[in-house]
Amino acid sequence: MTAALSRAGLLAIYICSFIVGSVLMGFEMLGSRYLFPYFGGGIGTWASLISTVLCALAIGYFAGSAIVDRHPSPRTIGTMILIAAAYLALVPATADPVMANILDHIGDGPSATLLASTALLLIPLTLLGTFSPIAVSLLTRSAAEAGRVAGLVYGVSTIGNVVGTLFTTFTLIPLIGSRAITYLFALALAVCAGILFIPFGKRAS
Amino acid sequence: MRIRSVIFGILACCLTAAASQAQDTRNLLESKESLYNNIYVYEQPPYRSMTFGHNRRIYTESVYNTRDEKDLPVDYTRFMTATLMYAKDVHSILEIGFGGGRTAWYLHRFLPDVPVTSVELDPTVLELAKKYFGIKEEPNFHVANRDGRLFLQEAKDRYDIILIDAYRGPFVPFHLLTKEFYQLVKDHLADGGVVAQNVEPSTMLFDSAVKTINAVFPQLDFYRAEGNIVTVAYLGDERKPEDLAALAQERDKAYGLRYRLADMLAERRRIDVNGGDVIDANAKILSDDFAPVENLKSIERHNRKLP
Numbered sequence: 001m002t003a004a005l006s007r008a009g010l011l012a013i014y015i016c017s018f019i020v021g022s023v024l025m026g027f028e029m030l031g032s033r034y035l036f037p038y039f040g041g042g043i044g045t046w047a048s049l050i051s052t053v054l055c056a057l058a059i060g061y062f063a064g065s066a067i068v069d070r071h072p073s074p075r076t077i078g079t080m081i082l083i084a085a086a087y088l089a090l091v092p093a094t095a096d097p098v099m100a101n102i103l104d105h106i107g108d109g110p111s112a113t114l115l116a117s118t119a120l121l122l123i124p125l126t127l128l129g130t131f132s133p134i135a136v137s138l139l140t141r142s143a144a145e146a147g148r149v150a151g152l153v154y155g156v157s158t159i160g161n162v163v164g165t166l167f168t169t170f171t172l173i174p175l176i177g178s179r180a181i182t183y184l185f186a187l188a189l190a191v192c193a194g195i196l197f198i199p200f201g202k203r204a205s
Numbered sequence: 206m207r208i209r210s211v212i213f214g215i216l217a218c219c220l221t222a223a224a225s226q227a228q229d230t231r232n233l234l235e236s237k238e239s240l241y242n243n244i245y246v247y248e249q250p251p252y253r254s255m256t257f258g259h260n261r262r263i264y265t266e267s268v269y270n271t272r273d274e275k276d277l278p279v280d281y282t283r284f285m286t287a288t289l290m291y292a293k294d295v296h297s298i299l300e301i302g303f304g305g306g307r308t309a310w311y312l313h314r315f316l317p318d319v320p321v322t323s324v325e326l327d328p329t330v331l332e333l334a335k336k337y338f339g340i341k342e343e344p345n346f347h348v349a350n351r352d353g354r355l356f357l358q359e360a361k362d363r364y365d366i367i368l369i370d371a372y373r374g375p376f377v378p379f380h381l382l383t384k385e386f387y388q389l390v391k392d393h394l395a396d397g398g399v400v401a402q403n404v405e406p407s408t409m410l411f412d413s414a415v416k417t418i419n420a421v422f423p424q425l426d427f428y429r430a431e432g433n434i435v436t437v438a439y440l441g442d443e444r445k446p447e448d449l450a451a452l453a454q455e456r457d458k459a460y461g462l463r464y465r466l467a468d469m470l471a472e473r474r475r476i477d478v479n480g481g482d483v484i485d486a487n488a489k490i491l492s493d494d495f496a497p498v499e500n501l502k503s504i505e506r507h508n509r510k511l512p
Contacts, residue, residue: 037385037493040352041378042326043240108355174497 005138009074009200013135014156016192020081020131021160023185026168027088028053030185031120033178034091038099039113048113052121059122060129067130068137077134078196084127085189092179095120128189132157234337239329241373246337252278253337255305255330257373266330266372267305269338275314275463281430282308283464285368285401287473290453290466291426291439292365293397295319299364301353301381302371304330305338309368313346315460320345322364324356326371354380354389363395369402379496382414386493387421391440400438410501412488419478420490427474446470 005013031049032041039045067076098119106112132153139149172181231249238244242257251272256265270276277283285308289295296319300309303325313321325331328350334340342348349356353371367390371381380386390400400422404414415436419425422438453466476483485506489495 033379033493033496036378036380037354037383038358040326040355041380042352103358108352170500174500177492177494179494 005074006200010139012195012198012200013074013139014152016077016081016195017131017135017153017157018160018163019188019192020128021157022164022167023088023188024053024125024128024164025161026164026172026181027121027124027185029165029168029173030178030181031117033173034095034099034120035113035116038103039108039116044110045113045117048110048117049121052114052117053125056122056125057129060126060131061133063126064130064133068133072134072137074138074196074200077131077138078193080127080130081189081196082193084124085186085193087124087127088182088186088189091120092182235333237329237333239327241327242330244327244329244333246333253305255333255338267307267334267338269305269307271339274339275311277307277311277464279307281403281433281435282311284428284430284435284469284472285370285403286312286462286464287428287435287466287469288366288368288399288401288437289456289460289462290449290470291399291437291444294395295365295456297362297364297395298322298366298368299362299393300324300368300370301356302369303334303348304370306334306340306348307338308370309346309348310338310340311463313343315462317345320347322347322349324349324351324353326350326352353378354386357386357389357393360393363393363398365395365398367394367398367400369400372403376502377410377498379491379498380493382410382417382498383491383493383496384417384420387418391421394440398439402436402438404434404436405432406434407506408502409485409488409504409506410498411506412485413491413501415478415484416488417491425476425478427476428469428472429474443475446473449473 028049031053032046035045035049099116102112102116102119106115136146136150136153139153140146168181172184176184231247231254234246234248234253236243236245245256247254247256248271251270253269253271254265255267255269265279268278270278277286295316298309298312298316298319298321300321300323303309303323306323309321309323312319325334325348331348331350334348340348353369369381369390371378387400394400400418402414402418404411411434415425418436418438422440424439424441424443426437426444428435428437449470450467453470456462457465457467478484479486491498
């Protein structure tokens with residue numbers, strides 16, 4: 001087991017788990033806004049977006065479990081989230097030329113929509129995907145509570161997923177532009193990373 | 206007395222219910238689940254209709270008169286052809302959103318020498334249009350199975366008339382209603398060309414759509430049809446009614462059009478888009494970045510009617 005965290009540290013991880021979950025699905029919804037103007041609003045574009053998100057999560061989970069074996073710490077996941085934030089911050093300025101390039105060179109078939117959603121989503125969401133397994137390992141103090149902790153982390157992060165999907169679709173998209181929402185997500189992730197960098201210290205027991 | 210009126214009331218209710226039952230004598234010819242829609246083809250002789258979803262009143266995409274292929278039973282589709290009195294030349298026509306293809310087929314039948322191209326996203330819609338709506342590939346009549354925006358992005362041709370009527374049931378795909386999309390439309394318009402867009406005017410989406418089209422095309426003429434408004438957009442100066450009348454008369458004669466352009470001209474309306482009286486002053490121009498079409502569609506417009 002890793003060094004136990006203070007109460008505040010535990011809470012911080014659950015809060016971040018919620019925010020990361022929200023941004024993850026919120027950004028998937030935004031993905032449709034970035035892709036549709038170039039590749040059309042067909043079911044193929046959605047299939048590419050969804051499968052890319054799931055691929056990113058799978059890779060993120062595997063990578064996370066590999067990190068757990070080496071040096072899991074709030075700092076490690078903080079760094080992952082910070083890189084994802086930086087990636088998101090670059091998206092608004094670069095997405096259009098990248099999409100146009102893919103359309104010009106590869107067309108608009110399945111390989112093009114997959115490549116476009118990969119360029120947009122794979123890296124940041126893979127980084128965010130490492131969060132849950134590392135969080136579970138940080139929150140678990142004994143093997144007996146591993147199941148309970150895993151359930152809590154995934155529950156909280158899934159509620160974040162739901163909130164991110166609905167809030168983005170029904171509140172943010174009608175309110176501000178997709179580019180502004182992307183910056184907002186980057187900011188939310190940066191705040192998460194900031195929280196995780198706070199040295200919460202060890203539990204006093 | 207009171208009892209009697211109650212009985213009469215109940216009787217009247219039953220009769221009305223029976224009448225509305227009786228009205229629903231349409232016969233389902235085929236239903237098909239496509240990549241994008243649940244499509245139903247109904248027949249109520251002599252008409253056939255294509256609907257997305259079960260409710261034909263709200264989501265009817267197309268109506269075809271099996272006894273008369275040149276009939277345009279849906280009011281607004283006639284006004285889409287009003288574009289014929291605007292275009293400087295009529296050498297090519299593009300339609301985005303084919304559905305049952307009535308408007309495109311009408312134009313093809315009356316203007317057999319003019320190439321008509323129509324773009325339709327849903328391959329099953331095309332299949333059913335060919336099966337039940339008398340549509341077939343012919344010289345000068347071509348249907349492309351493509352997303353409308355993608356088609357334009359790749360098209361090298363310019364068109365004298367571009368008709369836009371792309372709906373999926375009650376929804377408008379957002380990428381077909383943004384400033385960037387209309388810019389693309391403008392880039393594919395021949396010199397002196399004209400664009401028509403079918404918009405349903407009961408929600409705030411209408412206000413935003415009008416402002417968005419106006420952001421690219423300075424001139425907008427409106428034609429009110431039953432339940433829909435056809436917006437005719439073009440570049441340059443406002444067309445004078447007498448010039449339109451002259452061209453209408455000339456083309457009515459040249460093409461022998463069933464729905465006379467001269468008659469449609471009487472329905473032409475101009476509105477002050479930026480005055481705030483008809484179009485909400487707060488309505489925003491839609492862009493690829495900001496286009497909450499579903500949200501706007503859910504807000505009713507109040508008390509602002511076209512003159």
